[in-house]
Amino acid sequence: MLFKKADAPYLKDYSNVQSMMLKVIYALIPGSIAMFWFFGWGVLFNLAIAISVCLASEAMMLKFRRRPVEPALKDGSALVTACLLALALPPLAPWWLVAIASLFAIVVAKHLYGGLGFNPFNPAMVGYVVVLISFPREMTLWTPPLGVAGGWPSFTDAVAIVFGSGISTQALDAITMATPIDILKTHINMEHDIEYVRTHKVYGELFGPVTGVGWEWINGLYLAGGLWLIKQGVIDKRIPISFIISLVLISNFLSVLDYASYSSALFHTLSGGTMLAAFFIATDPVTASTTPRGRIIYGAGIAAIAYIIRNWGGYPDGIAFAVLLMNMAAPLLDQYTQPRTFGKSEAKS
Amino acid sequence: MTEYALILLSTILVNNFVLVKFLGLCPFMGVSRKLETAMGMALATTFVLTLSSVLSYLVNHYILAPLEIEYMRTIMFILVIAVVVQFTEMVVHKTSPLLYNVLGIFLPLITTNCAVLGVALLNVQVQNNFIQSLFYGFGAAVGFSLVLILFSAMRERIAAADVPEIFQGTSIALITAGIMSLAFMGFAGLIKV
Amino acid sequence: MPAQSIKIAKDGLWTNNVALVQLLGLCPLLAVTGSFINGLGLGIATLITLVVSNSCVSIIRHWVRPEVRIPIFVLIIASIVTTIELAMNAWFHELFLTLGIFIPLIVTNCSIIARAESFASKNSLVDSTFDGFMMGLGFLIVLVILGSIREIIGAGTLFANAHLMFGEQAKTMLLSFGDNYPGFLLAILPPGAFIGLGLLIALKNHIDKKLKQPVTSTEATGDTPSPAV
C-alpha cells in the first residue's frame, strides 16, 4: 500500500492537448491534399519549410526560456501553427518568406508571451500578416490552379522559384496569378462588374461555376475536416457556425441588393480561406473568446470584418486581419459575456 | 450624412489616432494597466478631445485667421486646451467628487496628450468646418478610447501570462501594441480618399 | 555637487530614460524614427527644447501659482517650440518637411512638461539645465538607435537623406546593404516602431539584469539583515 497523495478529483477523462492538436492535423489532411492537387509542389514546400522552422524556433525559444523542450514540442501546437501558416501562404512564396513568417509566429507571437496558452494573438495569423504587409509582392504569387492557364509549374520550376531567385519577372508573371477574390475586388473597385471579370479572357478561366477553380473542393474538404473536429469534441461549434452564418447573411444581403457587384453567399463561403478560417483558425482555443456568448460574437465579428476587408479593403483576403482584430477584442468579450452563474440574478455585477 | 459617417470610420478605424497616426501614445501606454482606469481615461479624453477640436476651430476661425497670426496656432491652441482642462478639473473636483474619482486624476494628463493638440492642428490642416471638426474630434476620441480599452483588457490578461522576464511590463505591452497596429493595417485602403 | 550631476546624468541616460523607462514622448519617438536622420533631427529639436524649457521653468519656479502652473509651463514650452519650428523651417526646410506635424507636437511631448513639473520646478537653474540636457540626450540616443535599426532592417540603408541636415557633401555617408535587399517593410511601418521599441526595452532590461546580478549577490553576503527596530 502506497498512500499516494493527490488533489481531488482523481478521475480524469482521456482527452489531452497533444491528441487535440493531432486531430487538428488529421482534419487538415484532406483539404491540404486538395490544395496540393490544385496548386502543386509549392504547397508541399511551404509545409516543409514552415514545419521545420516552427519546430526549430519553438525548441530554441524553450531553451532560451529554460523550459523543458521535449514535452512542449510534443504537444503539437507548433506543428498546428506551422501547417495553418503554410496553407495560408501562396504556394510559390520564396523560402525565406515562409521562414520569416514562421519565426514571427513562434518567436514573437507565441513565446514572447510565454508559449502555449498565453499568447493573445493567433501566431499563424501574426506570421501571415507580418509577411503580407512586408512583402506584398511575394504574397501575390499564387499559381493558377490545375487546368487553368497551363496550371502549376513543374517541380524544377517550383524549386527554382521557391529556393532560388533566378527567375525573371516575365517568367514569373506568366506563371502567377492573383486569387479570384482579389481579382474580383480589384475589378469591382475599378467599376467593372462581376460578369465582366467572369467572362474576361484572362481572368475568366479562373472561375468555375460557383467560385474559383479548385477552391470549392478545397473549402469543401476543409469543411468536412472541421465537421469531424466538432464531432470529436476538439473544437466548439459556436465559432464556425456563427462565422459561417454571419458571412452568409452579410454576403447574401448585399448580393441580393446588387447582384452585379457583390458575389453570392456561396461564393464567399467556398472561396479563399473561408472554411480553413472557420474551422481551424478562428477556433484556435488559446486566442479566441472562451465564453459561450463571447464565441458567438467572436465568430460573427470575424465574418463581418473579413467581409469588409475582402470587399472594400486594401488587402486581398481579410481573414487574417479579422482574426487578429477579434483576438484583440477577446479579453474584453470574455469579461463582458460572462454567463449567468448558477443562482445569480441576471443583473451584472 | 455619409460624409460624417466616413469621417467617423476614418478616424476610428482606418486612421486610428493611436495605432496608425501615432498620437496619444503616452496615455495609451501609461493608463492601460487596468481596465477600469482605462475606461476613466477614455471618458475624460473623449470629453476633452471633442471639446478642444471644436474650440480650436473657433479660435482659428475667429481669432487667428482674422488677425492673420496663424503662426501662433500652436501656442493659442495649447493655451486654450490647458486652461479648459485645468478649469474642468477644478469644477469636477468640487462639484462631483464621484466623477472626479473616475476622471479627476486623468484630466491633467490630458493636456500633455498629443492627440489633443494633434486633432486641433489636423483640423486646420484638412480644413474641416465646424461640424466636421466636431465629428473629427469625436471620432478621434472614440478611436483612442476603443484601442485603449481593448489594449487594457489585453494587458490585464497578459499580466498573468508567463512572459519571459526581460519582456515583462512595458516591453511586452509595446509588442502587443505593435501587433494591434498590425491588425489595424487591415483597415488600410477601406476609405479611398 | 558632482555626485548630484552624476546622478542626473545617469538618470537621464539610463535609469530613468525618458523613452525606455518613463515611456514619455512616445508619439514622436515612434512616428519619426523611420530613419536615422529623422530620429537625429527630432532628437536635437527635443533636446534643445528640453534644455531651454527646463531652465526657464527653473528660473520662474518661485513665482508660479498652482492654479496656473500648467498653463504657464505649457505657454513657455509652446513659445520655445514655435521659435524652434520657425528657425528650422528657415534653415533646415526639408528636414522640417519630413518631420511634419511632430515639430509643433514637441509641445505636448509629455516628457518636456513632465520634466518641468517633476524636476525643474523644484531644482536650481544649473541642475535643471543639466537635467534637461541629459534627459534630452537620453531621448535623442534612443531616437537615433531606433531610427537606425528601423532604417537598416526596413530599407537596407543607413544615413539616407543625411544631406537634409549636413548639406550636400553628406550624401556620401549613405550606407547601403545590398541592392537586392527586398526591404522588410514591417520595420518602417507603424507596427515595426512599436515592436522595435519593445525590443529595445527588453534589451535594456536584459542589461540591467546582467548588471544587477553580481551586485546583489555581494550585497547579500556582505550585509546582515538589519535588526527589526
Next chain:
Amino acid sequence: MNLHKQVLTTAVLLMIFAIIGAGVVGFTYENTYDRIKRNEQLTTLRKLNTILSPESYDNALLDDQITLAKSTLLGTTDNSSAYLAYKNEVPVAAVLSPIALNGYNGPIELLVGINYDGTLAGVRVTKHRETPGLGDVVESQRSDWILGFTGKSLSNPAENKWKVKRDGGEFDQFTGATITPRAVVKAVHSALLYFKKHRDEIFKQKTDASPVDKNS
C-alpha cells in the same frame, strides 16, 4: 479683498508670460518670414525642375502658374494648377497636375510635364497611397519605371499600345501589381489628350493668370 488680489495676480502672471512668449515668437517670425517663403518656393521649383530641365526655360516658373478648371481627362474634380514654361517668351512646355483615379488604394496624384510639341517632358508621382513595396514602385525614388514616360507622345507608342503589357500594351507592369501602373499609364495618356485639346487655351491664359492663394 485678498481674494481679489489673488485672482488678479493669477491673471497678471499668466499675462506676463503670455506677453514674453508672444514677443519672442513674434520676433522670430518676423525675422524668418522671408527665408521661409523663399524655402517654400524653392521646394516647389526643385520638384518642377526634375521634370523640366532648368536650362530649357527662362521664365520664373512659379510666377507663371495658372488655374485649370476641373476636367475628367485630368481626373480632377476641382480646379487644378499648371505651370507654364517659356524660353524667350516662346512657350516651351506645361506642367499639369492630373490625378489617376483608379489606383489600388485610391487616387494617385501626378505631375506631368508636356512639351509644347506634345511629347512628354517627364512624369512624377506626388502623392499616392499604393501599397508600400508593391504599388509604390511608381515613385521615382523607388524605381526608374516612371522615367520611362519621358519622350513618349500620343503617337509614340500608338494609341492601342498605351497600356500595360499584360493588357497588350507597351508599358511594363510589376509582378503582382498591375493596377497601379495601369492607372498611371491611363492618367498620363489622358493628360496628353487634354493637352492636345486645350494647348492653346492654356498658353493664352498666361497673361491673365491670377496669383494663386498659397493656402487654398
Next chain:
Amino acid sequence: MLSRDKTWVGNDNGEHSFHGGIKLPGHKDLSTQSPIADMPACDVYTVPLNQHIGAEGEILVKAGDHVLKGQMLARPHGMVSAAIHSPVSGEIIEISNHRFPHPSGLAAPCFVIKNDHKDEWIERNPVGDDYAQLGSHELRGLIRDAGIVGLGGAGFPAAVKQTEVGITTLIINGVECEPYISCDDMLMREHADEIIAGAKIIAQIIKAENCVIAIEDNKPQAIDAVSKAINDDDSGFIELQVVPTIYPSGGERQLIKIITGMEVPMNGLPADIHVLCHNVATSYAIYNAIYHAIPLISRIVTITGHGVQSPQNINTAIGTPIKDCIEFCGGYRDDARALIMGGPMMGLTLDTDELPVIKTSNCLLVTTPEDMALPASKSHMPCIRCGKCVDVCPANLLPQQLYWYSADRDYDRAINLNLFGCIECGCCDYVCPSDIPLVQYFRHAKSGIWEQERERKKSDIARQRHENRQARQDKQKQEREERLRKKREALAKGKDSHKLELDKKKALIADALARVKEKKAKQPVKPKNTENLTEEQLEKIAEADRRRKKLKKERGDQDAV
C-alpha cells in the same frame, strides 16, 4: 412550488435541467454484492472533537473518566455546533491532539477511548411514535443533542438547517452521484422504511408540505425498496423522483434545480427558496435518534475500490481506525496505491490509515491503477482556453478564467467571476485536457481570500487599538505636562524629596537585574513552546536572539561612552 408535471427526463443527449455535468462510470457494483455488515468492536476509538462545520463543542469529560456508550462527551457550543458522543463504553485515555481525516493534515483535539467491551449503554428514553406530539423546538433539541450532522458530505449540524422559516419542500437526497460510493444505496435497500419515518419527522419539524425522495436511475433496487416503503406509508405526501445519472445531480443546488426548477441564490441557502435538503443517511440517523434514542455514534461506510480484497458496506462506529475497517474487508491488495476518504471526485487522499472514521466518512476508496491513474507529477500543461470546463460546470462559471486569476492571485477578479459560486465538484478538472488541478487552485484561492479577510480584520483592529493608544497617550502627555508644570512650580519652592525617590527606584531595578543575571547564569532560561519547530523557525528565533544580543551590546557600548 413543486413542478410535479415537469418530471424531468434525462436522455443521452446530455439534456438535463442544470447546466453542465458529466457522465461518469459508476463502479457501484463493486460494493453492493453483499448486505451491510456490522463492523466488530475494536479496542481503542479516537473521536475528534470537531467533525462538523461550526464551532467545537464544549468538552464534558476529562481523561480518566469512565464513559458509557452513547454518553455525550462534548455538548454543542454556540449556535452552529454539534454534540459528540462516545461510541462505546470504556475509559477516556486522553483528550489530546491527534490527526484525523482533514485536508490540512493538522492534529486537533480528540477523545481517545479504550473499549471495555461491555457495550453498556447510557440510559435511553426513546420518543418513538409520540414525536408527533412534540413541538418543532423540542424535536430539534433532540436532534441537536444526538449530535446529528449532515451525512451527505459537508457535516453541517442538522438541527440548525431545520429552523422553521417557511420551508415548503423537503428533499431527501438519495442520489449518490459519485462513482464507487454505495452507502446510501445500500441504506435505502435495507432501511427504506426508517428513512421514510425519518423524513416524516423532519417534515414535521419544518412543517413541510411536500417531501421528495430523489434517487438516480442507476439504483433500481433502492428505487424499488423506497417506492415500496412509500406505498406502505399511509401519509401519502412523500413521493419518489427518479433522476438521471449525471454527476453532480446529487449536489444540493443541482438537485433542487432538477426537482423544483428553482435556483438557490448564489450567496443564499436552500431555505431562501423554501427548500430543505437532507441526505438519506441523515434522515435515518434522525429516525434512530427519535425512535431509539441512539445518537450519531455510527454510520454506514462504503469500503470499496479494486485495492481492497472484499469491497462492501459496513456499519461502523465513529472513531474506528480506518485500518481496522480495511482489515475487516480483507485488507489491501498488493497493487493498492491510494486511500481516499470520500468519492473519486470530491474525496480526500489520506497518507495513512491510522486515522479514525468520522461522521462524514461515507466511503473509503482504495484505488489501484486499474481504478484511476493518480497524476505522476504535480506539474500540468498551461490552460489552452479550450472551454471544455465551461461546458461542464454545473455552477455555470468560467473555470478557465477563475484559474487564470486564481493562479495569479488576483483575488478581486476571481471574486468578480463568482469564485464563491464554485461547488468544487471537479467536473472542470475531469474534462480539462491540460490536466490542470483546477479545483485545487480554487480551494487555494478561496482560503487565500479568507486569509486576506482575516488579515484585514486584524489590521483594522490593530489600527483601532493603535489609535486608541495614541489618543490615550496624547491625553496622558497633556496630563503629565500639567503635572510636571505643577511639580516644577512646587519644586521651585523646595526640591529634594523627588530626586531621592528616583534614586531609590534605580537601585531597585539594578537589584532585580542583578538577581536575574545570577539566575540566568545558573540555569539558562529555557524558552517554552519551542518544541515542534522546524529547522527554519528555530534558525529564525536564534537569529532574533543574536540580533537582540548585538543590539544590546551596542546599547551597552553607548551607555558606556
Next chain:
Amino acid sequence: MWVVVITLAIISAAFGLLLGYSAIRFKVEGDPVVDQIDALLPQTQCGQCTYAGCRPYAEAIAKGEADINQCPPGGEAVIIALADLLDMEVKPLSAEHGVEKETATVVYIDEQTCIGCTLCIQACPVDAILGAAKQMHTVIESECTGCNLCIPPCPVDCIYVKPVEPTLQTWIWEQPIGGFAAPKAT
C-alpha cells in the same frame, strides 16, 4: 508682432482671471487617498518603512514622497494592492527596508523571567501586552502584530518570537504548481 502680443495678453489675462477665480470658487480640502492607502497597510506600526507608523507612511505615499515598496510586513501583497490603487508598476520590496517574513510571528513573554518593568507595554503600539507594574506580563497573542518592537526595551530579555501555528480555521490550501512554471517575479 504687436498684434500677437496684445491678443495673447488679452486672452491670457482673461484665462488667468477665470482660473484664479475658479481656484478660489472650487477649492477642495482633504485627500481621501490617504485613507485608501492606509486601509491597505498592515497596521503593524513597526516603522520599518522609516515612518512613525502606517498612517504617516500612507501620507508620505500620497504626497509622492515615499515609494510603495517600503513596507516589509505587508510584503508583496501590499505592494501589489498599492500599485493597483495608484496605477503604478509593481516593484520588488526595497531591500533597505527589510525582508518579508515567510511566516507570521507573534511574541511571547517568558513568565518566569519577566520582572514586570512595563517597558514592553510602553513599546507596544497596539496595546497587545497586559500586566501591571511589577507583575508578570503576558502578550495577548490574538492582538500581537508581530512587530517585535517590544523586544529591545526588555531589560531581562524575556520576550521571544514564535511563529503563528495554523489551526483548522486558519489553515490554507496549498497552491498547485505547474502551468505558470516560473512563479511570477515578485
